Amino acid sequence: MPLRPDLALIAAHVAPGSRVLDVGCGDGTLMAALRDERGCDARGLELDAHNVAECVGRGLSAIQGDADTDLELYPDASFDYAILSQTLQTTKHPDRVLDELLRIGRRAFVSFPNFAHWRVRLSLLRYGRMPVTKLLPMEWYETPNIHHLSVADFRDFVAKRDIRVEGAWFLSKGVLTSESLANIRAEHAVFLLTRG
Incomplete structure (x- = not known):
């Protein structure tokens, strides 16, 4: 199964043989690619028990585990990369989660949907409602997204x-x-981050 475009981009930029923690790993698709194609020691933390069972x-x-509460259990610099793909906007405390990512990983990949994309803006302007798009397919009351952010928001934040x-x-x-x-043009953003 081919990787989602943001995951393929992340996988291509992870150094072979690295130790990786995929936070919000889902069914393990990225971890499997990192293990099989890059020779990485890939580990996952996932909230959904069914997805954990699929990984295993x-x-x-x-x-x-929960990114909001369980990252603090990992020792400092225990991974070369910590990955948070399309999960930041679903966390209760994204600032703390990002701090933990950069504490346990020497580098962190963060990807997220850009809520300032022109189609989202147009949908809001045209219909006056939270948009439902191919990439954001859920109604506002069903979505796990609790922090809507844009590329500009994230750049200011870091x-x-x-x-x-x-x-x-x-x-x-x-x-x-x-x-x-x-x-305004990007539907998704992927950032590679380090401290200092």
């Missing part, structure tokens, strides 16, 4: 916290788009 059934190392952006990629319809006007 695929021979992957995953435990059930700048205020002295977090260094090592890389940034922007996707529209699953294809890389330029950084120019990413806040």
Whole structure:
């Protein structure tokens, strides 16, 4: 099964042989690719018990846990990369979760849907309701997203916290788009972050 575009981008930028923690790992698709194609020691933390069982059934190392409360159990710098793919906006305390990612991982990948994308803006303007799109397919009352953010919001957030952006990629319809006007043109953003 091919990787989702943001996951493929992350996998391509993880150094072979790295120790990786995938927070919110889902069914383990990214972990399997990192293990099989990059020779990584990939571990997962996942809230949904069914997804954890799928990971274990695929021979992957995953435990059930919550990014908001369980990252503090990991020792400092225990991973080369900590990955939070399309999960930041679902956490209760994204600032604390990001701090924990950068404490336990030397680098952190964070990807999220850009709620300032032009289609989202147009839908809000046209209908006056929270948009339902192909990439945000749930009604407002069903969605796990509790913190809606944009590329500009995230850039401000990391700048205020002295977090260094090592890389940034922007996707529209699953294809890389330029950084120019990413806040309005990108449907998804992927950032590679480090401290200091």
